[in-house]
Amino acid sequence: MNTKLKVSEISKIYPGCVANNKVSLEFGSGKIYALLGENGAGKSTLVKILSGVVKPDEGEVFLNDKSIKLNSPLDAKKNNIGMVFQHFNLFETLSVFENLSIDSDTKDEDLRVLVNDILKKYNFKIDLDIPVLNLSAGQKQKVEIIRCLIGNPKVLIMDEPTSVLTEQETDDLFISLKQFSKDGILIIYITHKLKEVLSLCDEVAVMRKGKVVSVSNTIDEKIESLANKMVGENLNTIKKKFNKFKNSEEILKISNLNFKSDDPYETNLKDLNLSLKKGECLGIAGISGNGQNELFQILSGEIITEGTSIMFRNKEIGKLNPRERREYLMAFSPEDRISQAAVPELKIYENVALNNFKSSNFFEKGLVNEKKIKEHSKKILSNFSVNTDNVELKSQFLSGGNLQKLIIGRELITSPELLVCFNPTWGLDVGAINYIHETLIKINQQGKSSILISTDNDELLKLSDRICVIYKGKLSKIMNADTVTAEKLGILMGGGSID
């Protein structure tokens, strides 16, 4: 049985962003296809279109030369297109079998025979009658796969399936996928991990900014060439300014820090070591979901660790919470500016009061000093060119750029020695991005340090003095920014190694 899947001239436009721009691709059964790209490259949108979750604005999908309409996930199922999402859609408290029978029309007895056949055929070892919550991430994923296999799929789409798996589970998955492919199922494998592409897939399509930039056989590709295509070659032209603080004192040191999370969707951090000098900007690159969130929280004190594991200006701060760390002149600008760094329902001056510590005198003897907070807020609004002077305005009425200026301003007006920021320009327009970049460069020139965790390589190469990459919760070695190229970053971000 031969299956041919073709997408033709697919476009999908979201407000402010072209997610898919005339994407055309062809797939045939017997091969495993990789769809490779950074976050926001448009892979997920394409996959959602193929699985009926999102409708394209333009373009068509052909299955075996017949145009098919995919208006809902049910349509995809009818056309034998199976999909395993990154996050599982399982009822934790129901048994494996109950989960499988929920969306199946087959009678329970027949279904059990069918499922047992699948288990035997692919050598899956799962007890069908235990609740799903007792399964490991890898086993849960197998349940999802079995659910697809019940429907006899012609096409199986896997969306970043290894992000929650251990190495061993990943190997197992690859063996299964190769077997499915031999059995004639067309497999589309979405990933940003370069190694996986090379070890698993036969063909690779690279997407960037909503467009397909290359389609090739994986035999012809190397990690470097794929990294270049994924990140884009035009990036290593902008260069960081000269930094005169190269030999200054060390202000932050993290040694042998480990973090193990109870939450399976969080990333564990392993053996973290880094040091930061006065006036320096350390960039931390990586594809999102590799531990940046956890690293930011460890730096900000939202996750508390052992006291000695983090030294800031020769003081142990690992055990301190964010407010206490602010007393030591640290400042933090988190990634989620809309619901974490500020509260949309609060007024500007109330949001300013979030960055509160003893010397700010916002709260004297437990009472609110509204006048002081408002004065302070006015100063932030004017010093950081926020487009309003009304401190009573609810912050939900600020544009993304103005909100970010307010947040950065709030964090910087106290002249902190270290600013940690996480994707500070995410989703902003060019003007605001420039303003934030200039501000970040300025604080380094004033002798203040910064750590920039970002998924935007462009930004990292422009602002950092030294750069390292975080991959699966581990930091690469820290490199001087002038020796780093986009290509090198791409390799490290995809889990490759350079010498």
Add this chain to the structure above:
Amino acid sequence: MIKIEKRNDVSRSIYFLTPVLAIFLTLIGGAIIFYILGFNPIEALKFFFITPISDLYGLSELLVKATPLCLIAIGLSFCFKSNNWNIGAEGQLIFGGIVGGGVALLFYNHDGFYVLPIIILSGALGGMLFAMIPAILKTYFNTNEILVSLMLVYVAKLLLDYLVVGPWSNPEGFNFPETRQFSESARMPILFDGLRIHAGIFITLITVFLSWLILYKTYLGFQIKVSGLSLKTAKYAGFKGKTMIIIVFMISGACAGLAGVGEITGPIGQLHRNISPDYGFTAIIVAFLGRLNPVGIIFASLIVALTYLGAETAQIFLQVPKYTGQVFQGMILFFLLGSDYLLFFKIKFLGLKKNEL
């Protein structure tokens, strides 16, 4: 196809007007129910809402009922504002009553100006300690405070039952399930001769003022507000989340305990099985009807107190069960939640698109 969208900007005046709308809708709903039962709806509503407060005695009764409701609801507003769901105020009220009542019995036949304050304080302390159980279990063992606080209500009720039947029952009481009458020095002073309104109302008013001060003028209040809006932000700002959970539960428990001790030293004057007609649960409605705002809660407590009185009058004049009061309370909550939903979300009716047919 129907689409539900969040409204971005909700005007503040409408936000405080929807409770009025909810009450209006409740009246209409009540009229319909009375009509179906075969009464003249206007007459029935008059019996329910006007007759009870048409004399001084009625007004005093209204305040007697509103006093505990307002006090408990104020306490609950601390919890609810910070996303802590204390459903067990009834249990905290009863436990406060038990502790306060126990102390009152201890001071039986004891005179002195210090007796009543000691009883009141021990009642508040009792409620506070009882509320700390769900708070500590939540912070240190990740239990769900809704379940724990709710189940503790039954623990407190059964404990009270045991005490009034067993060890604390009145030696001269012919085995009735009740304690001795407290002595005069252990009773709340009555404000007017012949009326039941007592000094507990001042405790409530002082608590309202203090709550307003704490909620709007202090760092603690600011932390409660931020945590209620976004726990992520509270964590990022470095607020001590666990301490705060315990503090709001303590405040809320103390208020419920005060309400309990106010009841037994005020209108009741002893401990028996039914020291509260579910004030602790009804106060949840009061808190939300008053928009968790101290002033709003005062008005809400008066209105809900009226449903208690109305139910009694209706029972007498219309021969309907007094549980109609709970029907009205239920309707108020129902219409309030309904109008809130429409306040925060808009419903769009979209035509069917061709390709969806």
